Amino acid sequence: MHRLRIYGTCNVGAAGTEPREKARQFTPFSAPDSTQVANIAQGKPFENCPIYSTNYYPQYANDASESTTFISHGSVARPWWMVDLLDTNLVDRVEVLPRPGTFAYRFHQVEVRVGSTPRVGEDFSEWPLLGFYEGPYTSIEGRLTFANGTKLCGRYVVVQRVAAQVDLLELADVKVFVDLP
Known part of the structure; x- marks a missing residue:
């Protein structure tokens, strides 16, 4: 026995x-965790709310440069920027670098959501929430990491200010890390 x-x-x-x-x-x-993650957002297609001016293009949010910035138009109530990952992925985390400097405080009450279906309008509340940042942001915080521990499956990732007052969304860089097969 x-x-x-x-x-x-x-x-x-x-x-x-x-x-x-x-x-x-x-x-x-x-067995050790052999899952590898990688940023796949760089250079991927994007959609966005209206921009502040032609000096702050939306492609600047995922161009891998921290010296360029996407800035939404000041009249948008819930400004947003979204990247299309082109395929369904298991999103591990999203790292966001808000615009540093004098106006960093504008980055507050921001959600990051992951969706599997194309957007309809500018309400992303049906997509699962990856993370929320209360803020206000200060430049000493560096990159903000949005993750929920369980990972979310989806094709689209949106960064949106959900504050009641109208203000700008300013993004220097957005990275989306996914599990690689």
């Missing part, structure tokens, strides 16, 4: 072969 005790390690012995004192020790095997 075989007896197993599992307390993080177990003693394994066969009846009648060795005394208990000489039983071999085994520890449970757990």
